Amino acid sequence: MRAVVFRDSGTPVAVEQVDLLAPGPEEVEVLIAAAGVCHSDVHVRQGDWDLPVPLVMGHEGSGTISAVGPGVTDLKVGDHVVLSWVAPCGRCRNCRAGREVRCEVAAGTVALGGTLNDGTTRLRQGGQPVHHYLGTSAFAERAIVPMTGAIKVRDDAPLEAISIIGCAIATGVGAVRNTAQVPSGATVAVIGCGGVGLSIVQGARLAGASQIIAIDVRQDKTDLALRVGATTAVVVTPGEDVVATVREILPDGVDFAFDAIGKKEVTEQCIRLLDIGGSAVVVGIPRAGTTATFEPQTLVDLDQRIIGSNYGGIRPARDIPWLVDQYMAGELLVDELISARLPLEDAENSMNLLASGAALRQLLIPTLHPSTKAE
Secondary structure, eight states: OOOEEOOTTTTTEEEOOOOOOOOOTEEEEEEEEEOOOHHHHHHHHHTOOOOSSSSEOOOOOEEEEEEEEEEOOOOOTTEEEEOOSSOOOSSSSHHHOOOOOGGGHHHIIIIHSSSOEEEEEEEEEEOOOOOOOTTTOOBBBBEEEEGEEEEEEETTSSSHGGHHHGGHHHHHHHHHIIOOOOEEEOOEEEOOOOHHHHHHHHHHHHHTTTTEEEEEEEEHHHHHHHTTTTTTEEEOOTTHHHHHHHHHHSOOOEEEEOOSOOOOHHHHHHHTTTTEEEEEEEEOOOTTTOOOOOOOOHHHHTTTTEESSSSGGGHHHHHHHHHHHHHHHSSSSOOOGGEEEOOOOGHHHHHHHHHTOSSSSSOOOSSSHHHHOOO
C-alpha cells in the first residue's frame, strides 16, 4: 500500500510503498477514508519528540473495517469507524478505573515504542519493521489498529468530515467536558484558534459558558471562533500583552483559561488570566523539555489550579459516538474546521502550511477508499 513515511527531520516525508500484514488477535484492518493533519504530526516532522523511525505518520482518521483478526466480536467488515489514537488495553489499573486516556499500554509501549498494543508492528518495508505512530498510522491507504482504537459510529455520518472528531474535536471538547468540567455560566478564555482551540470554544458553548473569549494572531481564525460559539474575539500581535487585553474585557480574569497552542508563553499567560478559584488548562503539547514558570504563592492564595489535559480525558467508545451524534444534530460544527482536502502526496506541504498558522484541519484523502472513487 501507499503510506507517508517519516525518517528524520532533515528529510521531507514521502509517500512510499509499505507492506501491511494481516490483523493479529483483537486487531482490525481499516480502509482509510480521510486522515486529518494535526500539530502533533508537525512535532514529529520537526523532530521535536524522540520516536523510533522509520514510521508511518498520522493519528486522526476514519474509514471502514476491511478485515478483522481473531477475537474481534464487536466489529465487522463494512462498519464505519473513527480512529482513536488511545486504544485502551482494558486491563491495566487505569483502564479498569475508567481513566482510559491514561492506559499504561497506550502511554508506554504504543506511544514511545512505535508499535501496536502487543509490542510489535504490522508494517514492513523490504522485510524490515516500520513503526506505527500512536498505534494508528492513518496517513496511508490502510491501517491495522487494535479493535479498541476503531470506534464504531453511525453509518449516515460522512466519513471524511468525522475523521477529525477522533483527535482535534475529541481533545478540545473533552478538555472542557471531562478535564475542566466547565459549569454553566463560567467565563472562559481560549488562546489559539486552530482545530483544537475551536473545538474548545465549541465545548464551552455546549457547556453553557456565559463568556467565551477566543484569542489568536489571525483575524480569519477569530472570525471563525465567533461562528462556532465565541462571544468575544481578540486578535493579538506577536509580543502583545494578552493578559492586559483580556483583563480590559473581564477585569477580574476568567474562571477557565485554555492553552490550545502548547507554548511556554501561552501557558504562563493562561495562569495570569485566572480569577480567584480559576483553572489554567494546558491542552496544546509543547516540545519535549519545555518549562513554564508561575508564582506558587499566588496559586495558593487565590485557590487556582493548573491542569494538563491529555486527549480531553475521553473514554473513546463513549465519547466519540456522542460527538458524531452532536455533529449530525447540528450542535457541533465540523465542516467549518476543514480547510482543504488533499492527496497523500501533499503531506509535507500540508504540515508546513499548518506550522505557519495559515491552515486549520487539512484532510489527506487516500485514493483506495470507495467514497473517494465515487467522487
